[in-house]
Amino acid sequence: MTLTISITPEIELIDVPRQIRVSGARPGSEVTIVARSSGPGGSVWQAEATFAADADGTVDPGRDAPVRGDYAGVSAMGLIWSQHEAEPATRAKGGAASVEDVVTEITVRAGGEEARAGMTQILAAKGVTRREILEDGVSGVLYMPATDGPHPGVVILNGSGGGMNEPRAALYASRGYAALALGYFRAPGLSDWINDVPLEYFRDAFAWFRRSVVLKDDFVAITGQSRGGELVLLIAATYPEAVSAVMAYVPASCVHSAQSAGDPARGRLAATWTLDGRPLPHLWDGNRTGTYAPYDNGPEPKRHEYALLTAMADQAAVERARIPVEKITAPVLLINGTDDGWWPTDYHCDIIVERMRGAGRHVERLRFEDAGHSILFPYVPTTVITAAHPVSGIVSTSGGTPAANARANAESWAGVLDFLNRVQKKDA
Known part of the structure; x- marks a missing residue:
């Protein structure tokens, strides 16, 4: 033969x-x-x-x-x-x-x-279109499906690397969604740093999306990873009427400081988000237990999680910085791994679920044993566990194993598409 x-x-x-x-x-x-x-x-x-x-x-x-x-x-x-x-x-x-x-x-x-x-x-099916957006203060890239509309919408936010997450937007468009990869720093017309990002920017971006694209049933989901996961929960809690569904990858339950994505001249404990011109309280504000020593002086590969765990020990600081997820009226899907090297996402998701269910809100969770911080879409290499941060250049581990991360990639994406399909049918 x-x-x-x-x-x-x-x-x-x-x-x-x-x-x-x-x-x-x-x-x-x-x-x-x-x-x-x-x-x-x-x-x-x-x-x-x-x-x-x-x-x-x-x-x-x-x-x-x-x-x-x-x-x-x-x-x-x-x-x-x-x-x-x-x-x-x-x-x-x-x-x-x-x-x-x-x-x-x-x-x-x-x-x-x-x-x-x-x-x-x-990533982009035949006929999917790409349009760069820099208008009305909105910086992003819009991907539209090849099929006739109207289509449901989804806004995709990156994490602390900034820029615009075009791969996910292209894949969403290939699956029938009007997909806006929205920048909020390190994007054209915006700051190079994550400091002092106004939440009003996202309110205005949602309004632009609805004005510019005919959306099926006015449905606009929002999804983000890492700092983007923190951010989508914060946006949905602040502007609940603007959001139809939330998919939060490796999120946090509270507001964090600028960390590795901030202006070095201001330090990693500077504010990240503002509302009505005032910085939102973050975890390190007046924190009595937090120290970066376990991260700065810890073993290689460095785990940022170690520093954040010290800060989470101050329950009063956690409560001051907590995202009021009970105000979210849209269905929420949380995606996390149990070996997140960047922050204690498993613990954060426990808090989010408890608060939302206690308030009678719709929250679901996909939890992956031994997976880390980098949960993406399916069938890409997962072997890069330790890498330099794209803004600070600091080398640390995102956690997980290649096999566990690969499983999380495949199953989470299928779970997200199923979640979106179900919540749209429920709203119909």
Whole structure:
């Protein structure tokens, strides 16, 4: 028999799993599969795994665990999420370049033979449109579906890296949502720092969205990650009438200071958000127990969580800075891992759930054991656990393991789409 490899489907959206199937190997022989993918900015990512062919001479990673390689256990997409960077980027990773198709070449070797096949992961489906927005004080990028509207809307907020989360917006548009990737710092026309961001900016951005796009049933969800997760809860509590649903990834239950995204001249304990021209109280304001020593002087890789746990010990400071989530009238979905290296998200989500349910509000939660702070969308490499912060440059760990983070990526995205579908039907 001739060694062959097939990939189904070959070209599809990035959130669709693929079946990789090798046939024609000698039964019981070792079969090595190498996946080599394009990445942001022209980087190259690669993973390798070796399998034992079955009695029919076939290998299927969705059925078979590798005998050795870059991941363990059965995982249909293990050759993607276990990839490491093999070649660095040659151009900037941000902006529109980040929604480029991911092209993967898969090579299989067995018994002196070699076969190749390819697959393409798409973030922006054919016909999805992209429009840069810098008007009426709003800075963002609008992605619209290829299908006729009206469509439900979703506003996507980045975390403490700033900028605009175009990949998620493109994927939402590919799934039928009018998607606004909204910047609030490190974006055109805005500050380079997270300091003193007025909540009124988001109120005005929602109003712009509704004026500029015909939205199905006036539905506008909001989603954010990390500082964006804190922010979406804060926005929904401050302007409940503007928000139809909330998806908060690795959020916080209280307001935090500027931390690693603030102006260095003002320090990491400066204010982040303002309302009516006044800074909102944050966790470190008058905090009696908080210290950054466990982070600054702690072991490598550094965990920012250690400093925040000391601050959370001051219950009075926590209460002063607490986001009043009981004021949120929209359904809320929380997504978190149990090994978050950036802040104690599991604890924060416990607080949010308790407060919202105590007030009779709709809150759901997706909790992933051993996952960390970086929960994204499915079928991307999850091996970068320790990295430099994009603003401060400080190296720390986001926590989790590649396998747990990969599971969280896949299951959370499916959960978000299901949540959005359910809450829209409920409102219909």
